[in-house]
Amino acid sequence: MKAEELVGKVYAPFTVDVEKGRLRLFAKAIGESNPVYLDDDAARKAGYASLPAPPTFAFSIAMDAEQPFKVLEDLGVDKTRSMHGEQIFDYIEPICAGDTVTGVQRVVETFEKKGGAMRFIVTETLLKNQHTRPVANLRTVIIVRQG
Amino acid sequence: MSIRFADIAVGDSIPELAKPPIDRTQLALFAGASGDHNPIHLDDEQARSGGLPGVIAHGMLSMAFLGQVLTGWVPQSAVRSFSARFTAMAFPGDTITCKGVVTAKSEENGEMVVDLDLSAVNQDGKQTLAGSARIALPA
Numbered sequence: 049m050k051a052e053e054l055v056g057k058v059y060a061p062f063t064v065d066v067e068k069g070r071l072r073l074f075a076k077a078i079g080e081s082n083p084v085y086l087d088d089d090a091a092r093k094a095g096y097a098s099l100p101a102p103p104t105f106a107f108s109i110a111m112d113a114e115q116p117f118k119v120l121e122d123l124g125v126d127k128t129r130s131m132h133g134e135q136i137f138d139y140i141e142p143i144c145a146g147d148t149v150t151g152v153q154r155v156v157e158t159f160e161k162k163g164g165a166m167r168f169i170v171t172e173t174l175l176k177n178q179h180t181r182p183v184a185n186l187r188t189v190i191i192v193r194q195g
Numbered sequence: 196m197s198i199r200f201a202d203i204a205v206g207d208s209i210p211e212l213a214k215p216p217i218d219r220t221q222l223a224l225f226a227g228a229s230g231d232h233n234p235i236h237l238d239d240e241q242a243r244s245g246g247l248p249g250v251i252a253h254g255m256l257s258m259a260f261l262g263q264v265l266t267g268w269v270p271q272s273a274v275r276s277f278s279a280r281f282t283a284m285a286f287p288g289d290t291i292t293c294k295g296v297v298t299a300k301s302e303e304n305g306e307m308v309v310d311l312d313l314s315a316v317n318q319d320g321k322q323t324l325a326g327s328a329r330i331a332l333p334a
C-alpha cells in the first residue's frame with residue numbers, strides 16, 4: 049500500500065491494563081527513586097488513585113498493543129528499516145495502576161525528505177481510561193529509510 | 196516547597212539530571228518494562244546485522260530520563276505536554292545528562308504556563324534528544 053493511501057486510516061481500538069508491578073519495573077528500569085512512583089501511600093498523598101504511570105509510559109501502552117508497527121505492516125516495510133523520529137505527548141488526566149486504557153490510532157500525515165530517501169509517517173493515538181475520559185494523546189513520528 | 200509562576204523567568208535553567216552510565220542490565224530491564232523488545236537493544240549480533248556497531252539504547256529510555264528532569268522539578272500533574280526528537284543514538288556506557296531552559300511564560304486556558312526547551316546530551320556533549328515541554332504552575 050502507498051503511504052499516502054494510509055492517511056486518515058483509523059485502526060481498531062486496543063485495550064491495555066496498567067499493572068502496578070509493571071509500573072514498578074518501569075520505575076526501576078529508568079532509575080526512578082521518587083517514592084510517588086514506587087510507594088502506594090506516597091502516590092495517594094500526592095493525589096493519585098494509585099502509582100501514576102511516568103510521563104513516557106503512555107507510549108508503552110501503545111507498544112504493548114504493538115500499535116506503532118501497524119503502519120509498517122500496512123506498508124510492507126521491515127521494522128529494521130524504520131526509526132522512531134519524534135514523540136509528542138499531550139496529557140489530560142493521570143494514568144494510574146489499576147486503570148484500563150483504550151487507545152485509537154489514526155494516521156495523520158506522511159511526507160518525504162532528502163529527495164525521497166526518508167519517508168515520515170505521523171500518527172495520533174488518543175488514550176481513554178475505563179471511565180471513557182481522555183487521559184493522553186500521543187503523536188508519533190516514524191521514519192522509514194527508503195534508499 | 197512548590198515552584199510558582201511568578202518566581203520563574205525566561206532563560207532560567209531547571210535543575211539538571213545526571214544519570215549513571217547506561218548498562219546492558221538497564222537495557223534488558225527497560226525492554227521488559229517498556230514493551231520494546233527489539234533485539235537491537237539486547238543482542239549485539241542482531242544489532243550488527245542491522246548495520247549498527249552493536250546494541251543501542253532505546254530512544255524512549257533517554258526520553259524517560261528527560262521526563263525525570265521534569266518530574267524532579269514539578270509534580271507530574273503539572274506537565275501539560277512533553278515532546279522529544281531523537282537526534283543521535285545512545286550506547287551502553289554512555290552517561291546521559293538532561294537539561295531544561297525556560298523559553299516562554301504565558302496564560303493558556305486560564306492557567307499560567309511555562310514552556311521549556313529540553314535536551315539530553317552524552318558524556319561528549321553530543322545531543323541525543325531535543326525536546327520541549329509545557330508546564331502549568333501556580334501563580
